[in-house]
Amino acid sequence: MLDPVGLLAELTHRCPLHCPYCSNPLALVDVGDELTRDEWVRVWSEARALGVLQLHLSGGEPLQRPDLTSLVGEARSLGFYTNLITSGIGLTPVLAERLRAAGLDHVQISLQAADRERSDRIAGTRSYDAKLAAARLVKALGFPLTLNVVLHRQNIDDIAALLAVAEELAADRLELANTQYYGWALRNRAALLPTRAQLERAEPLVQAARERLAERMEIIYVVPDYYEDYPKPCMGGWGRRQLTVTPNGDVLPCPAASQFGATFPIDNVRRRPLDSIWRESALFDAFRGAAWMREPCRSCPRREVDFGGCRCQALQVTGDAWATDPVCRLSPQRALIDAAVRTANAAPAADSAPALAYRWSAPRALD
Amino acid sequence: MSGIRPAARPRFRPFVRLQWDPVRGKQVLLAPEGALVLNETGAAIAALCNGERSVADIAEELGRRYERPVDQDVATFLGRLAARRLLEFAEEQAGNA
Ligand code: SF4
Numbered sequence: 001m002l003d004p005v006g007l008l009a010e011l012t013h014r015c016p017l018h019c020p021y022c023s024n025p026l027a028l029v030d031v032g033d034e035l036t037r038d039e040w041v042r043v044w045s046e047a048r049a050l051g052v053l054q055l056h057l058s059g060g061e062p063l064q065r066p067d068l069t070s071l072v073g074e075a076r077s078l079g080f081y082t083n084l085i086t087s088g089i090g091l092t093p094v095l096a097e098r099l100r101a102a103g104l105d106h107v108q109i110s111l112q113a114a115d116r117e118r119s120d121r122i123a124g125t126r127s128y129d130a131k132l133a134a135a136r137l138v139k140a141l142g143f144p145l146t147l148n149v150v151l152h153r154q155n156i157d158d159i160a161a162l163l164a165v166a167e168e169l170a171a172d173r174l175e176l177a178n179t180q181y182y183g184w185a186l187r188n189r190a191a192l193l194p195t196r197a198q199l200e201r202a203e204p205l206v207q208a209a210r211e212r213l214a215e216r217m218e219i220i221y222v223v224p225d226y227y228e229d230y231p232k233p234c235m236g237g238w239g240r241r242q243l244t245v246t247p248n249g250d251v252l253p254c255p256a257a258s259q260f261g262a263t264f265p266i267d268n269v270r271r272r273p274l275d276s277i278w279r280e281s282a283l284f285d286a287f288r289g290a291a292w293m294r295e296p297c298r299s300c301p302r303r304e305v306d307f308g309g310c311r312c313q314a315l316q317v318t319g320d321a322w323a324t325d326p327v328c329r330l331s332p333q334r335a336l337i338d339a340a341v342r343t344a345n346a347a348p349a350a351d352s353a354p355a356l357a358y359r360w361s362a363p364r365a366l367d
Numbered sequence: 368m369s370g371i372r373p374a375a376r377p378r379f380r381p382f383v384r385l386q387w388d389p390v391r392g393k394q395v396l397l398a399p400e401g402a403l404v405l406n407e408t409g410a411a412i413a414a415l416c417n418g419e420r421s422v423a424d425i426a427e428e429l430g431r432r433y434e435r436p437v438d439q440d441v442a443t444f445l446g447r448l449a450a451r452r453l454l455e456f457a458e459e460q461a462g463n464a
Contacts, residue, residue, distance in 0.1 A: 006402075051388075051391060054401075079386065079388070081398070081399075081402065083399055105382065105384065105399075144380075146399060172380075
């Protein structure tokens with residue numbers, strides 16, 4: 001068994017945004033159930049002892065934790081590389097300076113689209129200006145900045161403008177990653193999956209920007225796996241390098257894995273030490289390595305490359321967590337993916353797409 | 368990567384941290400999206416990347432220390448780090464400005 005390298009700490013599920021592709025589970029953790037500062041510090045020292053080096057402070061919106069600065073300070077003194085994954089909403093100059101002083105290493109800010117109107121519409125709240133202000137603040141304080149844009153049918157045509165915004169903000173890294181279709185995003189798939197023509201227009205623009213900005217900005221571009229022949233090595237392999245701790249202390253192999261609660265007990269740091277969860281828990285054990293695989297994965301030469309793909313995608317699309325990831329061309333269920341791709345390409349792109357379901361219970365206007 | 372020129376002066380990008388990991392007993396390079404555990408030679412090379420020494424300087428210094436030619440090792444290792452965008456080269460930066 002390998003040592004874990006990265007831990008995603010979901011400090012809270014509270015979030016001012018309502019993104020229609022939100023990766024948090026459909027049932028969110030209550031504020032009252034969130035791990036306390038001291039509990040997080042204990043979990044992180046256990047994680048450090050296990051070999052974890054990178055700590056991704058995420059949410060929800062981690063800036064909603066009033067004790068964030070103190071948490072960052074503790075994380076740094078434990079020796080982690082600390083990465084704040086934020087919407088930028090709530091990052092005041094005072095807080096940003098405190099985080100800098102506490103030793104925060106890196107900031108990742110999400111942007112929903114290149115222009116205010118569209119970005120605010122996708123986020124479901126007025127947020128664009130605050131995000132740009134936060135990004136400028138981050139750079140002014142000398143933090144390295146990653147801009148993260150989740151791409152989909154309704155913003156991928158703006159890729160040139162997105163690249164221009166990232167360049168103007170002097171982002172060190174730009175992540176242009178197409179939506180992964182589970183959880184909330186799967187529900188909105190028809191409104192989010194781009195057409196082949198959209199992808200074909202985007203690709204050369206990304207390539208050209210990569211060449212032009214080579215020394216200044218790293219551009220990560222991820223196409224939807226629905227358009228690929230083989231799945232991605234999700235999380236670098238289940239229970240191999242990464243773990244996620246949810247706001248109430250559940251420990252998961254990936255942020256989307258809470259849905260496995262129906263099949264496996266989900267361990268919690270309040271009841272079991274992290275090291276025992278990593279090494280022995282039923283959920284981590286279930287899909288580690290290749291022993292769990294069936295055909296066609298079991299005898300496939302790529303099984304150490306992609307580890308049979310994404311377990312969450314297998315479960316959600318085929319109903320069987322042990323199935324080959326259905327995006328794989330060798331999967332007997334690839335037809336399910338092809339059907340979604342056909343539907344996406346039959347309908348005209350962009351603004352005529354079906355309405356988005358936002359992350360709130362009752363519809364409301366932008367305030 | 369064969370594009371590492373002997374005159375280039377490598378340094379880590381500002382978001383990269385070189386650190387001792389007591390758990391593994393090794394030097395590690397930390398960056399936003401990955402960590403690299405270094406072996407002894409890698410750690411020795413990394414320690415010399417300060418944006419002032421050239422690739423040739425580093426190879427010479429380590430060659431003396433190990434009493435064997437290490438130019439190839441140094442070029443390969445730095446090429447790998449550059450490909451992962453952990454390194455930048457002082458000289459090329461100036462050329463771009
Ligand atoms: S059959 Fe399984 S291991 Fe082979 S490429 Fe497909 S998902 Fe990967």
